Amino acid sequence: MLLVENTKCECGHQNSVGTVLCESCGKPLENNDVSDLPLEMRYDGVARRSQKSNPNFIDRIWNFFSSVKIAIYLIILTFLTAMLGTIYPQENTFVNNFDPSVYYEETYGLPGKLYYLLGLSHTYETWWFIGLLVMIGTSLVICSLDRVLPLYRALSKQQIRKHLQFIHRQKTVFKHSIKGDGEQWAVQFGEQLKRKGYRIHRDGSALLAEKNRFSRWGPYINHIGLILFLLAILARSIPSWQMDNYITIPDGDTVQIADTNYYVKNEKFTVEFYSDEELPDKLKGTVRAKLFETKAVLYECVSNCNDQTLKPVLEEVKRHDIVVNEPLKYKGLKLYQFDFDMTPRLNAVHPVLVDKQTGETYGPFDLPMKDSALQHKLGPYTLDLYANYMEFALGDNGEPTTLSRDPVAPAFVFTVKGPGLDAAGEPYMYFPMQKDKVKFSQDAINHAIADKIEIRVDGMENVDFSEASTHLNVRIDKALPYVWIGAVFSMTGLLMGSYWQHRRIWLRIDDNELSLGAHTNKNWYGMRSDVAGALQKIGITIDPKSLDNGGNNA
Amino acid sequence: MGKSRKTVQVIILFAVLLIGGYAIGSALFANNDRDPLKEGSMPPPFELADLDGSLQRLSDYEGKAVVVNFWGTFCPPCVKEMPEFERQFQKWKDQGLVILAINLSEDTLTVNNFVRRFELNYPILRDVNRKTERSYELKSYPTTFFIKPDGSIMEIKVGGMTEEDIDERIERLLQL
Numbered sequence: 254m255l256l257v258e259n260t261k262c263e264c265g266h267q268n269s270v271g272t273v274l275c276e277s278c279g280k281p282l283e284n285n286d287v288s289d290l291p292l293e294m295r296y297d298g299v300a301r302r303s304q305k306s307n308p309n310f311i312d313r314i315w316n317f318f319s320s321v322k323i324a325i326y327l328i329i330l331t332f333l334t335a336m337l338g339t340i341y342p343q344e345n346t347f348v349n350n351f352d353p354s355v356y357y358e359e360t361y362g363l364p365g366k367l368y369y370l371l372g373l374s375h376t377y378e379t380w381w382f383i384g385l386l387v388m389i390g391t392s393l394v395i396c397s398l399d400r401v402l403p404l405y406r407a408l409s410k411q412q413i414r415k416h417l418q419f420i421h422r423q424k425t426v427f428k429h430s431i432k433g434d435g436e437q438w439a440v441q442f443g444e445q446l447k448r449k450g451y452r453i454h455r456d457g458s459a460l461l462a463e464k465n466r467f468s469r470w471g472p473y474i475n476h477i478g479l480i481l482f483l484l485a486i487l488a489r490s491i492p493s494w495q496m497d498n499y500i501t502i503p504d505g506d507t508v509q510i511a512d513t514n515y516y517v518k519n520e521k522f523t524v525e526f527y528s529d530e531e532l533p534d535k536l537k538g539t540v541r542a543k544l545f546e547t548k549a550v551l552y553e554c555v556s557n558c559n560d561q562t563l564k565p566v567l568e569e570v571k572r573h574d575i576v577v578n579e580p581l582k583y584k585g586l587k588l589y590q591f592d593f594d595m596t597p598r599l600n601a602v603h604p605v606l607v608d609k610q611t612g613e614t615y616g617p618f619d620l621p622m623k624d625s626a627l628q629h630k631l632g633p634y635t636l637d638l639y640a641n642y643m644e645f646a647l648g649d650n651g652e653p654t655t656l657s658r659d660p661v662a663p664a665f666v667f668t669v670k671g672p673g674l675d676a677a678g679e680p681y682m683y684f685p686m687q688k689d690k691v692k693f694s695q696d697a698i699n700h701a702i703a704d705k706i707e708i709r710v711d712g713m714e715n716v717d718f719s720e721a722s723t724h725l726n727v728r729i730d731k732a733l734p735y736v737w738i739g740a741v742f743s744m745t746g747l748l749m750g751s752y753w754q755h756r757r758i759w760l761r762i763d764d765n766e767l768s769l770g771a772h773t774n775k776n777w778y779g780m781r782s783d784v785a786g787a788l789q790k791i792g793i794t795i796d797p798k799s800l801d802n803g804g805n806n807a
Numbered sequence: 808m809g810k811s812r813k814t815v816q817v818i819i820l821f822a823v824l825l826i827g828g829y830a831i832g833s834a835l836f837a838n839n840d841r842d843p844l845k846e847g848s849m850p851p852p853f854e855l856a857d858l859d860g861s862l863q864r865l866s867d868y869e870g871k872a873v874v875v876n877f878w879g880t881f882c883p884p885c886v887k888e889m890p891e892f893e894r895q896f897q898k899w900k901d902q903g904l905v906i907l908a909i910n911l912s913e914d915t916l917t918v919n920n921f922v923r924r925f926e927l928n929y930p931i932l933r934d935v936n937r938k939t940e941r942s943y944e945l946k947s948y949p950t951t952f953f954i955k956p957d958g959s960i961m962e963i964k965v966g967g968m969t970e971e972d973i974d975e976r977i978e979r980l981l982q983l
Contacts, residue, residue: 302812303816311813311816311817311820312816314820315816315820352843352946353843354843378834379834380831380832380834380835382834383830383831383834384827384831386830387823387826387827387830387831388827390823390827391823391827394819394823395819398815398819484826487826487829487830490829490830490833490834491833508936509936511938511941559854560862623914624914624915624916625914625916627916638916639920640916640917640920641914641916641917642917643881643913643917644881648883649883654880654881654883654886655880655881655917656881657881658879658881658911658912658913
C-alpha cells in the first residue's frame with residue numbers, strides 16, 4: 254500500500270512529491286529538522302519534474318533517463334567502448350581496396366581476428382555504439398528538461414521572506430543585533446548591495462538580493478549544444494549527407510564520382526619538386542615536393558545520367574586548380590588533392606600512312622587506344638580496324654592475345670585496301686610504341702605489305718598521353734554546419750555557467766535580530782566578500798571568513 | 808499541468824524512438840552494406856547494355872537461377888571458360904538457367920571479335936568504367952556468382968573452373 258506523503262508545508266504551500274525545501278518559504282521538509290548542517294540547495298530544493306508517488310510504465314522509462322547517475326554510467330560506458338575502437342586501426346582509415354576479414358587476422362593474428370569478428374574494427378558505426386549515443390542524447394534531454402523547468406519556476410517566483418531555518422542553514426550566515434528601525438536598515442543595506450550589481454527585492458524588513466541568475470541557464474544551453482551536436486553526428490547516416498571517397502583520374506579523363514551526379518575532369522596534374530638550391534644543406538639531394546596541382550573541372554550530369562547505353566550529357570559547374578589545402582568546393586562537395594601516380598598512359602596517336610612507292614603521306618588520322626573508329630579513309634587507302642590488343646602478346650597456342658586491359662603495349666590489326674594492294678585487302682599490324690615495334694618485329698610480321706606502306710607517327714605532337722594520374726579525396730559533410738552551431742551553443746553555455754555565479758542573499762529582521770543567509774552556486778570566497786563588503790559600508794566590520802557556516806566547497 | 812506534462816513525455820519519448828531507431832537501424836543496415844559479399848547475401852543490382860545495346864537488369868531475372876560471370880579477353884582462364892559456359896547454357900537453358908557474362912570494361916571491337924570467334928549465345932553485358940565490377944568487389948578474374956532463384960548468392964567462385972565444376976554447381980543451383 255502506498256501512503257500519500259504529506260507534502261504540505263507549515264506556511265500552507267502544497268509542494269510536490271520529492272521536494273526538499275518548501276517551494277515558498279524554504280523550510281526544510283524532509284525529516285532533518287533536528288540537524289543544523291548547511292542545506293542541500295541543489296535546484297533550490299524543488300522536486301524533479303518527473304518525481305511521482307506512483308509512476309506508470311512511461312514514467313519509469315522517463316525516470317530511468319532522468320537520473321544523473323544513469324547518465325554518468327552511460328558516459329563512462331561510452332568512454333570505455335570508445336577506447337576499444339582505438340586498439341587497432343579502424344576500417345574507414347584504409348583507402349584502397351582492402352578486405353577487413355583478411356587484413357586484421359593477417360596483421361595482428363588471433364587478437365586481430367577477434368577484433369574483426371566482434372565488429373570493433375568499425376566500433377563507431379556499430380549499432381550498439383550508436384545506441385549508447387542515442388541513450389546519452391535521450392538522457393541529456395530528459396535530465397535537463399526535468400530540472401530546468403522546476404528550477405525556472407522556483408527562481409522566477411521566489412518568496413522574499415524565507416523561513417528562519419532556511420536562512421540559518423545556508424553556508425554563509427551572519428547574525429547580528431541591530432539598533433533602530435529594521436526596515437530602514439534593510440533599505441540601507443540594499444543600497445550597498447545594489448552597487449555591487451545585485452537586484453533588490455524587499456518585503457518590509459525582509460530582503461532578497463540576487464545577481465547573475467542567467468548563469469544558472471549555462472548548463473542547459475550547453476546541453477542544447479550537445480544535443481544539436483549529437484543530432485548532427487547521427488544525421489550523417491542520412492543518405493548523401495556524408496561521403497569520404499577517393500577517385501583516380503588520369504590526365505585528360507573525366508570520371509564520375511560514385512553515388513553522385515557529378516563528374517570530375519583532370520585537365521592536367523602537375524607536381525613540382527624543390528631544386529637543390531632551394532633546399533637546406535641537410536635535405537639536398539632528396540626529393541621534396543613543392544606543389545601538387547590538379548586542374549580540375551566539375552561537371553553535373555543533366556541528362557542520360559542513368560542510361561548505360563547513352564553518353565551522359567554534362568554541364569560544367571565549377572573549375573578550380575586543386576592544391577593541398579585548397580580543395581574544389583561546390584555545394585558542400587569538396588575535392589582534396591590526396592596523392593598522385595606518375596605512370597604515363599598512352600591515350601591516342603595520330604599516325605600518317607606513307608605510300609613507300611610514291612613517298613606520299615596521307616593523314617594524320619585519329620587512333621585512340623580504346624573504342625577507335627572501325628574505318629579510316631586516307632586518300633586512296635581504306636583502313637578497316639580488324640582487331641586491337643591493349644597489351645599485345647602471343648598466347649600458348651601462338652595466337653595473338655592481350656595480357657591486360659590497359660594500353661601497356663597496344664597493337665592494332667588493319668585490313669588495308671588501296672593502290673598496289675590485294676583487292677580483298679591485306680592485313681597490316683601496327684604497334685604505336687617504338688619498343689613494341691622492335692620487340693615483336695612489326696616489319697617481319699607484316700611481310701610484303703611492309704615494303705609498300707607504313708603507318709607511323711610523326712613527332713611527339715601527334716602522341717596524346719597522360720603523364721600522370723591524380724588521386725582526389727571526395728568529401729561531403731552536410732552535418733558540419735550543425736556541428737558548429739552545436740559547438741557554439743555548447744561553448745556559450747559553458748562560459749555562462751563558469752565565468753559567472755548566481756549569488757543570492759536573504760535577510761530578515763525580527764525584533765532587531767538580523768538573520769542573513771547567502772547562497773551561490775560556486776566561488777564562496779566571492780560570496781562572503783560581497784556580504785562582508787556591503788556590511789562594512791554600513792558600519793559593521795567583520796572578517797569575511799567568520800561568515801562561513803561550514804559545509805563542503807565553502 | 809499534469810496533462811501537458813504527459814504529452815511532453817510522450818512526444819519526447821516518441822521522438823527518441825524515431826530518431827534513435829533510425830540511427831541504430833541505419834547503422835545495422837550500413838553494416839550489411841559494407842560487409843563483403845558472401846554466400847547468402849544479396850548481389851548488388853546492375854543495369855548494363857548487352858551487345859545489341861539493350862539494357863539488361865539483374866532484377867529482370869528474378870525467380871530464376873542466374874550465373875553471373877565476369878570475364879575479359881586478357882584473362883586466359885576466362886577465355887577457356889566461355890565456350891564451356893556456352894555448352895552448359897545449351898544443356899540447361901530449357902530448365903530456365905540464365906547466364907550473364909559481364910565483360911570487364913573492354914572496348915567494343917575486342918568484345919565483338921571475341922564473341923564472334925566463340926559463337927556465344929548467352930547475353931554478354933558490357934560493364935562501363937569498372938563500375939559493376941567494383942560493386943561486386945572483384946579482386947581477381949574470372950569470378951563467377953551463382954545466384955539462387957530466391958535472389959541470394961549460393962556461391963562465389965573465384966578463379967577458373969573445369970566444365971564439371973560448372974555443371975555440378977548449375978545442377979545444385981537448379982535443384983534448389
